[in-house]
Amino acid sequence: MxxxxxxxxxxxxxxxxxxxxxxxxxxxxxxxxxxxxxxxxxxxxxxxxxxxxxxxxxxxxxxxxxxxxxxxxxxxxxxxxxxxxxxxxxxxxxxxxxxxxxxxxxxxxxxxxxxxxxxxxxxxxxxxxxxxxxxxxxxxxxxASLPGVEVDEKVVVTSTGALELKKVPNKMVVIGGGVIGLELGSVYSRLGAEVTVIEYQDAIIPGADGEIQKNFLKLLKKQGIKFELGAAVSGTEVKKNKATVSYKSRKDDSEHQIDADIVLLATGRxxxxxxxxxxxxxxxxxxxxxxxxxxxxxxxxxxxxxxxxxxxxxxxxxxxxxxxxxxxxxAGQKGHVNYGVIPGVIYTHPEVANVGKTEEQLKQEGRKYKVGKFPFMGNARAKSHFAGDGFVKMIVDAETDRILGAHVIGPMAGDLIHEVCVAMEFGAAAEDLARTCHAHPTFSEAMREAALACGDGAIHA
Missing domain, CATH: 3.50.50.60 (FAD/NAD(P)-binding domain)
Incomplete structure (x- = not known):
């Protein structure tokens, strides 16, 4: 003892x-x-x-x-x-x-x-x-488990098994259109697998900003990933190291099946x-x-x-x-966590990052706000990297200009979001960020441009 x-x-x-x-x-x-x-x-x-x-x-x-x-x-x-x-x-x-x-x-x-x-x-x-x-x-x-889906970490896998595969599957079905499913689905799609994502909700990354959801879906489809949205998986059956996934459309109750070499269960934790x-x-x-x-x-x-x-x-x-x-x-000190400033990142390509409130949340709260947007196609560094897809979206209080949230889809989004995190911790306004000199050429200039767009307008858009 x-x-x-x-x-x-x-x-x-x-x-x-x-x-x-x-x-x-x-x-x-x-x-x-x-x-x-x-x-x-x-x-x-x-x-x-x-x-x-x-x-x-x-x-x-x-x-x-x-x-x-x-x-x-x-x-x-x-x-x-x-x-x-x-x-x-x-x-x-x-x-x-x-x-x-x-x-x-x-x-x-x-x-x-x-x-x-x-x-x-x-x-x-x-x-x-x-x-x-x-x-x-x-x-x-x-x-998290799902009724009717039995994980063996060989054919039907969680993220743990997906990181230990011996070969790239010809066909992979991902159950769940959240962070884990989209990240690992992207890995195997890039390596040559035909990936289909089945998501229960009508949109991927549930709870994210609606504009980000729609644009992210378009970009992933452009990369070759297929999606079945609004679909409820009822079960999987494994025979001879192959799987059949059964699911039902929530729109018309029609039943469907899809075959796969690997099924990734990614319905959360x-x-x-x-x-x-x-x-x-x-x-x-x-x-x-x-x-x-x-x-x-x-x-x-x-x-x-x-x-x-x-x-x-x-x-x-x-x-x-x-x-x-x-x-x-x-230890007797004053420990503190600001739960309003916890960023989230999806490490796909392009990356997706967010912090603070979404438009949908602010509408529900009845709060007046302004939005400043800037596309990465207007960012010189992004274009030189073939990374012009996506945008920065900044949301500020309509009266005080205080930053309430930011949503980024584009290159290095997971790193760029922290500029806004620091600003929000100090209660900064979009104008504070807009008046801060940013090195050129950098991806971070897109953040400044979005802040400018909350006021008189971005320069390069």
Whole structure:
């Protein structure tokens, strides 16, 4: 038995960041993790490996479509998927090893195994029980299931299996038109698979700005990805390493079937709280999520929760912010997360990014607003990169000019969005951003132009 100030259960982005921050603040800290490596789903089988595959497949696409346009002549590359998977794994190993180094550097104890909470102040791992003044639950999430769809991670796969395929499938069906499905669907579409996305809603990336949804769909279709929207999947059947997906149109109840070599189930994720002992402890839950107050505390004294197990977007950076904030709260400081300024990114090509309010939300709230837009076709750097598709859309308060949100579809959108995040954190107006000098030529000039469009008008549009 060991005694700690804080024990964090789970070493994903929320958990490991929380552990390091606790240690930096002088708290004796341990982190419980049952995987062989640290980093949770994100670093091991989620964010990082998928971005490696997206990067590799995008370079392949560039080499086979745009190189000759730039005078780069020669034989086109071929795809060696096992080698690409090895590259992906090397990227993962480098990142997870880095977290282990940071634990040692900050004197965080890694308790290897899966933890449960037999009572407040105690964490049981295997046969050992450790005590802690504070316990933080950061156990993350798992892929959501769908009735009639049985995952075997060989033919019917989740994102985990999709990152370990031995060969590029001829036909892939993606169930779910959200971030995970579109990113991994894009990977295999670029590598040569015929990809069909089946989405229950009438639009992809549900909840996103409507204009972004429509334009993103057009661009993905242009890339060769097929879509069945407003369709409810009723089941999958696997025979001789092939799958048949059955679905029904929500418009006219017509039934359809489609064959595939690989089916990717990407209908979202759900909080993972099994075997923690929460029921016996009396921890309050809300629709499968752990209920917390404004300081990430549960109803049981000394037990906190962060990340995917509580309400809010299931994003690694949201969990990281909560991890730092709860650590500071435990240490007696004023931990804070601004939930109104949490960006979201889809790492397809073009990228899609957003922060703050959508037009649809503001209309529902009855708030008066203005919109400034700027197309990437007006950006010199974007055109030189064959990346003129898409636009920046900035939304501001009609009276104060304060930035309420931004939505970007285009090159480097995931990096560009943070200019607006910083502006929103400081309560900036669009004019503040518009009057800030931006280097030329850069993609970021499109952000300034959209801010200008909220006033007297963009220069290059």
């Amino acid at each position: 060991a005694e700690y100030d804080v024990i964090i259960i789970g070493a994903g982005p929320g958990g490991y960041v929380c552990a390091i921050r606790c240690a930096q603040l002088g708290l004796k800290t341990a982190c419980v993790e049952g995987r062989e490596t640290l980093g949770g789903t994100c670093l091991n089988v989620g964010c990082i490996p998928s971005k490696a595959m997206l990067h590799a497949s995008e370079l392949y696409h560039e080499a086979t479509t745009n190189f000759t346009k730039m005078g780069l002549m020669g034989q086109s590359p071929s795809v060696d998927l096992p080698k690409m998977v090895d590259y992906k794994q090397e990227t993962v190993n480098s990142n997870t090893g880095g977290i282990e180094f940071l634990f040692k550097k900050n004197k965080v104890d890694w308790i290897k195994g899966y933890g449960s909470i037999p009572e407040a102040g105690k964490v049981k791992v295997g046969d050992d029980t450790h005590t802690a003044k504070h316990i933080v639950i950061a156990t993350g999430s798992e892929a 759900r909080p993972y709280t099994e075997n923690l002992g929460l029921d016996a402890l009396g921890v309050e839950m809300d629709r499968g999520m752990i209920k917390t107050d404004a300081h990430w505390a549960t109803n049981v004294k000394g037990i906190y929760a962060i990340g995917d197990v509580i309400a809010g977007p299931m994003l690694a950076h949201k969990a990281e912010d909560e991890g730092m904030a709860v650590a500071e709260t435990i």
